[in-house]
Amino acid sequence: MKRLKAIVLGAGYRGRAYAEYAAEHPDQLEIVGVADPVQARVIPAKYYWNDWRECLDDHPEADIVMVTMPDSLHHEPAIMALKSGYHLLLEKPISPTEDECREVIECALAEKRLVIVGHILRYTAYFAHVKALIDSGELGEVVSIAHQESAGFWKVAHSYVRGNWANSKKSSPIILAKCSHDFDLFVWWIGRKCRRVTSFGSIKLFRRENMPRGAATRCVDCPPYIERRCVWSARNMYVDHDELKYLFADHSDDAMRKLIEETEYGKCVYQADNDVPDHQTVMLEFEGGATVSHVMTGFTEKNVRTTRIAMTRGEIIGDGENLDVCRFDGNTVETGVPSVYRIPNRSRHGGGDFNLVSEMIRILRRNDPDEIRETTEEALQSHLICFAAERSRLAGGKVIEIN
Ligand SMILES: NC(=O)c1ccc[n+]([C@@H]2O[C@H](COP(=O)([O-])OP(=O)(O)OC[C@H]3O[C@@H](n4cnc5c(N)ncnc54)[C@H](O)[C@@H]3O)[C@@H](O)[C@H]2O)c1
Structure with a gap:
């Protein structure tokens, strides 16, 4: 080969x-x-x-x-x-x-x-198993999906209050930056185009008027009695804990100290340059009548996606790790995700990063013009939903049609 x-x-x-x-x-x-x-x-x-x-x-x-x-x-x-x-x-x-x-x-x-967009979730075993369960036809057709993207309080502060995606004018609206993955899953699972979208969302917490009195513009300058009680303290997130260090090529102690002293990652979360919502809800209607409600919120402990898919003959309930399948005829209740999805690997995003590259190589080696065209076309669908959702949010929840 x-x-x-x-x-x-x-x-x-x-x-x-x-x-x-x-x-x-x-x-x-x-x-x-x-x-x-x-x-x-x-x-x-x-x-x-x-x-x-x-x-x-x-x-x-x-x-x-x-x-x-x-x-x-x-x-x-x-x-x-x-x-x-x-x-x-x-x-x-x-x-x-x-x-x-x-x-x-x-x-x-x-x-x-061929264009493969970095929608890595569909290349993870967990979400691929949802797709396989739907495609098996055992549970009938998708009627509605209730999906919550719990973004995690620390992740939202890192990326969408202080970091690269905090300001939509400098990067993208959060619904595009964060949720195009989820909309890609819905398009993939339902296998049809989304036709109508409506959305609400705002910045609930990370705004100047919610700043504790006496807080400094940088966490390193903040009075200890305020900083100690602030879970979003940059020192707490980047120096005292390791969870986010993998995002930086150099995560030595010196580099992390410099990060909070000199960069936007050291700013007070109430005085950052953010304009993207910290919570947003989107409702979708697909061709054929299936509906989806999608909740993205930054006020959760964990960074996890939970899903309930209601189908004509059963239900799929996912907590982000395990899947319960409930058939209305009572025949089977299946739990868990079998390990049958492509090569097991050590890449991030539940193995999705490597599986995406592997899938790209498979498609290019196979070189089927129809598959190349369909894969490329489908990549656009989730983005069209994101733009419609943002237009709707800015118009106070107006229903937006996607052509
Ligand atoms: N698929 C996902 O789950 C996922 C997750 C995170 C980020 N992203 C997306 O991936 C992209 C990169 O994000 P990242 O987190 O890797 O950012 P990053 O800042 O770690 O990497 C971007 C790199 O681009 C380099 N760069 C900047 N200008 C350049 C130029 N003119 N020529 C060549 N290189 C240049 C920078 O030096 C930097 O090393 C973004 O668009 C982001 O939205 C996707």
């Missing part, structure tokens, strides 16, 4: 996550080049560039371009890579704007290239 060659544009957290696949499966994938102005060399490769444009201008020989740069640097490199004949592993979002998302997918279809 031919070994595929890939270039990584952006050697940050996501770039490293996908590139590691090549290290574990050198017979399938080789990373031939990496572009990153700061940390290109954290990923082993033959060639390095400072910037994605220099790399694509050189037109290195490869099959796949992995676009794993910040959200605002997806659209232009994606179009340039597709027009140069590369297939794309494109991190979500395709772009922060709807027009640009449509343009990327249209360009890929015109060039007959």
